[in-house]
Amino acid sequence: MQSQKLNSLQLELLKVYSFEPKEEDLLAIKKLLADYFSLKLQKNIQKAVSEKNITEDDLDSWINE
Template identity: 40%
Template sequence: MDTAQTIPTRLSNLQMELLKLYSYNVSENELKEIQKLLANYFSKKIDTEMDLLWEDNNWSDETIESWKSEHLRGKPAL
């Protein structure tokens, strides 16, 4: 049985754009700034998505508290 997974050979549009930057030498400080910029960008996107989930599902602090006491783990298969 062949269990090897196929690795995609196409790069995403984001990867292609980032590759364009590789032709430039940047200082360590600039590199850290770029990393922080990317992290902040994706962090904001996640925050926005979470806000939408909360709004769409009418979640509240009480919802979170109720989740703390839920037991979602099933019994292990024998």
């Protein structure tokens, strides 16, 4: 098995967890990360839709595939 180096995000999260945060803090951190990546995904989708002239019908048909 090949060992892999941790990326910068993983290292930062290890620093957070080393302080043994409370459960409510962990949930807040998870929500912050989920919100951040959700917003990032939404922006990337909007950019792709705009640049490639993707319509709502296209998106709907892809969802239903």
